[in-house]
Amino acid sequence: MYEHQYDDTGLPTSYLLLTFLSIIFVYLLYKTIIKSRRYRCRIKNCHCEQESTLNIYSILLVGCTGVIFILLRNIYTINMKSLVSGYNxxxxxxxxxxxxxxxxxxxxxxxxxxxxxxxxxxxxxxxxxxxxxxxxxxxxxxxxxxxxxxxxxxxxxxxxQSQKETLMAIPKYLLEYSKLLLLFYSLLLCVGVWLIIKFFEKTRLVNQSKVYFSTLESFLKSINNIESNFIGVVQILSLISRSDDLIEYNVNIDIDKVINYIETTYNEPVIEKTKSYCAIIDFLTRSSFNENLKSKKFIQSKAIDILRDYQKIAIFERPELYNMLYNIERMFIQRVFHPHDYFSQFPFIKSDLNLHNDLNITNKYNEIIRDSEFSKFIDNSDKLKSIMKIYKEIPQLKIIDLVAYTVEPENKCIKDKSFMLNANSNCYVAFNVINTNKVDISEYVHAPYLEIKNGFKVFYTINNQIQNESFEFNTIPSIVKFPVNSHRLGLTSIKVFVLLKGYIGFDISKSIQVKYFSNNINKA
Missing domain, CATH: 1.10.287 (Helix Hairpins)
Known part of the structure; x- marks a missing residue:
């Protein structure tokens, strides 16, 4: 039985301990019950990556709960004060x-x-x-x-004639060292203030997406030297690996093994011989040189954040890079090494790398889907059913009712998909995006480690020049409308692109011809 004494010094030590441990308890409870940011695929062993069942936070939570229980027992004392003690x-x-x-x-x-x-x-x-x-x-x-x-x-x-009092009491041995504990908590408070200061100092170095400003400055300096083909993809991956967001992240990976694997399997030279670059390549190729699941999730989420900020810069500085950057984002969502690696989006398929250099890959891909020729890749009927199930859950977008118009009555349609508009008026393009396979657009993307819902982005070109505007939507069907001013007379080609969020190979586009005229020109 513990020896208790009432604390008349104003320093309830156990209460201080409980205050401190309560904060730790809430944090550990949050870390224990928080859902993993990974889409839980209904296909068994879809990506052959299982998270460890051993959770250090659960162990710490049990220990913290035990200490709190002991402290509560120490400080909780009920005193029955009788006003008629001994009366018979x-x-x-x-x-x-x-x-x-x-x-x-x-x-x-x-x-x-x-x-x-x-x-x-x-x-x-x-x-x-x-x-x-x-x-x-x-x-x-x-x-x-x-x-x-x-x-x-x-x-x-x-x-x-009796009174029940609940008193706060502490063990005598704790009270004897209460001054030392007070000193300890004073130092702990100083450490907490220091951590808060360091946190705000760090937040000044990052933007709202938690991406370092230096990462975006580096991209802005290099943007004019980036190519718009697969070499540009490699350049972007190199930039991300050298960013302050990833360069300081310690990854336990064998650089030589990764380099040898990429050069022999993919026949691609490794331009950056650093741990961060090799960790990115290891992630995209789904190899297992980096076995740390937490590290993989960090690389995926941080790279996606960086790429989304790159897109915001590119749409104004170099719009022709926008589509490529969006494809690279989807590479990280699906864990594929090449922006044309459509087949690896589906489980159990080992993609044919020779298709990467095929200019008609999109047509081939759609032909395989139409003819249900996944059997060329998979000979297991159960796996084939799983693949087709995923495919049927992917939204099949379609652009309809694409028109160009002004608010004035003189605009008219010359012929199908061609419009005549007054160049001095406010001109608009509008269309509707529908989903032909009638699945819910809000369903989750089938992606490893990531929980992200479907959606789509829209951008457009005027005479094959990408414009510095893009739009994002999460509902289908959706009516998209935006102003268009070509600042030129004559025939103009306007093409709209709809990109499906999270999936490669399901983008669509449609174009119309618009003839702008001036009021000074005879329209007859």
Whole structure:
């Protein structure tokens, strides 16, 4: 049994410990029950990556709960303060407990007579001042006899004469070292303030996406030197690997093994011989040189954040890079090494790398889908059913009702997909995006480690020049409308692109011809 003493110093040490541990408990509870940011695929061993069942946070949570329970036991003390301690009505009347009521009555009358005789003697002696003590004795006799004759009255009176107090107490040995503990918590408070200061210092170095400004500055300096083909993809991956967001992240990976694997398997030179670059390549090629699941998730999420900020810069500085950057983002979502590696989006398929250099790959891909020729890749019927199930859940987008118009009545349609508009008026392009396979657009993308819902982006070109505007939507069907000003007369080609979020190879596009005229030109 612990020895307790009440703390009169104003320093409830156990309470301080509980305050500190309560914060830790909430954090550990959050880390234990938070859902993993990974889409839970219904296909068994889809990506052959299983998260470890051993959770250090669960172990710490159990330990923290035990310490809190001990501290609560130490500080929680109930004190029953009785205002009638030792009161026994039988003893007042000079009888034993549970004596018969008739005997109690005899003793009560006997004691009353004795008090009456004493009062008469004092009255004869003229000592009336002593009557007060006798009156109190008489009152006590009456009260005791009343309680015995009516037990329910006695129990009610006893309950009203007791007080229950909950006191905060601490073990004596903790109280002896309370000053040292106060010093410890003072230092801990200083450390907390220092961490808060460092946090705000760091936040000044990053933007709202938690990406370092230096990462975006590096991209901006290099943007004019980036090619728009697969070499540009490699350049972007190299830039991401050299960013401050990833260069400081310690990845345990064998650089030589990764380089040898990429050069022999993919026949691609490795331009960056650093751990961060090799970790990116290891992630995209789905190899297993980096076995740390947490590291893989970090690389995926951080690269996607960086690429989304790259897109915001490219749409103004070099719009022709926008589509490539969006494809690279989807490479990280699906864990594929090449922006044309459509087949690896589906489980159990080992893609044909020779298709990467095929200019008609999109047509081939659609032909394979139409003819259900996945059997060329998979000979297992159960796996084939799983693949087709995923394919059927991917939205099949279609552009309809693509028109160009102004608010003035003189705009008119010359022929199908061609419009005549007044160049001096406010011109608009509008179209509708529908989903032909009727699946819910809000369904999750089938992607490893990532929980992300479907959606789509829209951008457009005027005479094959990408414009510095893009739009993002998450509902289908959606009506898309935006102003278009070509600042030129004559025939203009406007092409709209709809990119499906999270999946490669399902993008669509459609174009119209618009002829702009001036009011000074005879439209006849």
């Amino acid at each position: 009505p039988y003893a007042v009347l000079g009888v034993e407990d549970n004596t018969d009521l008739s005997l109690v009555k005899k003793s009560y009358k006997k004691l009353k007579r004795q008090i009456s005789k004493q009062k008469k003697k004092l009255q004869k002696k003229g000592e009336e001042s002593a009557f007060e003590d006798l009156e109190e004795k008489m009152i006590e006799l009456n009260k005791a006899f009343g309680f015995i004759s009516k037990p329910e009255t006695y129990h009610e009176w006893i309950s009203k």
